[in-house]
Amino acid sequence: MSGNKGNDYLVGLVRELCKLPRETEWVEFKGSYSEPRTVGEYIAALANAAALHGKTRGYVLWGIEDGTHAIIGTSFAPAAEKKGNEPLESWLLQMLRPRIDFRFHEIMVDGLRVALLEIDRAAHQPVAFMGNEFIRVGSAKRKLKDYPEKERELWHIFDRIGFEDGAAAERVSGEDVLLRLDYPAYFDLLEAPLPDGRSAILDALRRDRLIESCEAGGFNITNLGAILFARRLGDFPQLRRKAVRVIQYRGRDRTETIREQEDGRGYASGFEGLLGYVNGILPTNEVVEKALRRTVPMFPELAVREVAANALIHQDFLVTGAGPMIEIFDDRIEITNPGEPLVDTERFLDTPPRSRNETLASLMRRVGICEERGSGIDKVVSQVELYQLPAPLFEVPPGSTRVVLFSHKPLADMDGSERVRACYLHACLKYVMRDFLTNASLRERFGIKESNKAVASRRIREAVDEGAIKPFDEHASRKLMKYVPFWA
Secondary structure: OOOOOHHHHHHHHHHHHOOOOOOOOOOEEEEEOOOOHHHHHHHHHHHHHHHHHHOOOOEEEEEEOOOOEEEEOOOOOOOOOEEEEHHHHHHHHHHEOOOOEEEEEEEEEEOEEEEEEEOOOOOOOOOOEEEEEEEEEOOOOHHHOOOOHHHHHHHHHHHHOOHHOOEEEEEEEEHHHHHHHHHHHHHOOOOOOOOOOOOHHHHHHOOOOOEOOOOOOOOOHHHHHHHHEEEOOOOOOOHHHOEEEEEEEEOOOOOOEEEEEOOOHHHHHHHHHHHHHHHHOOOEEEEEOOOOOEEEEEEOOHHHHHHHHHHHHOOOOOOOOOOOOEEEEOOOEEEEEOOOOOHHHHOOOOOOOOOOOOOHHHHHHHHHOOOOOOOHHHHHHHHHHHHHOOOOEEEOOOOOOEEEOOOOOHHHHHHHHHHHHHHHHHHHHHHOOOOOOOOOHHHHHHHHHHHHHHHHHHHHHHHHHOOOOOOOOOOOHHHHOEEEEEOO
């Protein structure tokens, strides 16, 4: 786990840490090497302390005098150290639970050797070494269990820490920040004037946590800033796979690809362009009205927009090697994102919104890309009913979430599961509107003529028999019968 950062970055980091007025709870200075077990305990303690104090990392520096922070040099060479017959780094990694990223660096500063250990902060639970959790109290290393108030505070922090707070790029100059992030789009989307001067622009980006000051000088671009406003996600290696892939197939299966494109822009700055591209290649229908021919989209644009926005916002960024994907077939569009949903798919319409990525979701709401009230799925179902399309399908393939929108299909051609799903979602939509599914409302949803009430009655009975909906009042007369979702 040795790092490969540039020498200038590391030297700058050492100098900035040495400027600290005293040893902090997330930085340890040592003149000489400590034995392996002590190093492991410091890794756990500093990882936990960094999380507790809102720092991206903790640090141990060898070759620095503790009191004065003067550079005195060290003979410690991490790459050469062993525990028994095993390399030090490998042994330390095996003793840590959960495993976290740490990096040893050996550098020369003012002609003297300095060993630097960078330790990523604890993310989801306290880090333990050899079964014991540690924390820093002042400059002392202590067992976490002996400080229950710090342990409680740490768990509260874990509940709040999200992907957005991580660093996508470190020690970036102000000029490079403006080259890597599409800051004009940030101000345009917020409908705010562009500040006068680089410093004012950087201050605005920092207030919204798109960047943060770096201990080694310059700035860190946060994951939030990069994923939303990157000019090219490829500039941020750990986010490259989070770019949205759009694939169009010939026919109804995946055997032949017509085109494939990866949108490498940030989600916020590139969203309208992404939708424009998708809507431009979606199948269309030609409709003749009063001798005039016009082209209409096969899928409601608003529904596509809402599903795409949800896929970006609610994905699990901790799932590696996968990103959002939009697949277009002749008869449907499938939008998939990494991570299983936080709520049951059957309750998408009525459950209050929940997101893994609250900061990202909040900023996406502010720039008008997603809904403030969590009514996106309601709009999707409403648009599908307005176009009289088959009901959308919500699936949970292993480790992901998928929404499928279908092209037009006559009611007579729908199979039983499609008809029941349509009735169920119609009942859910009515329920959140404080209304009920009725024979009349279902006829309107499917475009059934009033003279064919019996067709609607059969579809209702089918959904009741499947347990998808139920009568609101079982004792009401048949003409006044109303229905609600099974869970209502």
